Amino acid sequence: MECGYFGEMGDSMDNKQLYNSVHNYTKFKLVEMIIEKYKDKNIDNLNQIEQMADDVLKVLAICGLRFHNQLKEDFDEERN
Secondary structure, eight states: OOOGGBBBBTTTTOOHHHHHHHHHHHHHHHHHHHHHHHHTOOSSSSHHHHHHHHHHHHHHHHHHHHHHHHHHHHHHHHHH
């Protein structure tokens, strides 16, 4: 199964490699979002900090759902 940035996941990928892939992809997406949205802004008040926290949570949710859906598909295929 092709998974974009983090390569292929399959039976040969052990837990450590999987966690590494999740970590690297999530970190990449967080850095990408911060650069795009906050590169020219000073984070100097509570509203901006709260907005950044909301943006971080959104990226984490999207990354988590992406891996959850892909792993669920892999596990469902193995059961059949």
